[in-house]
Amino acid sequence: MGGFIDTQYNGKLEQRLQPLIEWMESNNALSWRNDALCAQTDPEAFFPGKGGSTQEAKKVCADCTVRKQCLEWAVEHDERFGIWGGMSERERRRYKKRMRQQ
């Protein structure tokens, strides 16, 4: 039973980080991957279900030293799911719109 849960947990974390890892490898920007604070926490918090709280994830992001890079990556790649750079998908869309208007 425990093994099953661990496998699912690890699978989600890998799934979450894979696009980030690929991007960083392609851009030779591996340095900030090592500082992604979410890699040390519960990945479930970064993908709350519909109506679920984003507060736990956002608290982690607030203390993350690579928040800016993470947000830029998510916006650039139109990441649709989860909390990235301290923002939900909706917040990232608004952020992107504001950036375009400046």
Ligand code: SF4
């Ligand atoms: S800003 Fe948040 S989602 Fe991005 S790497 Fe840091 S903890 Fe993870």
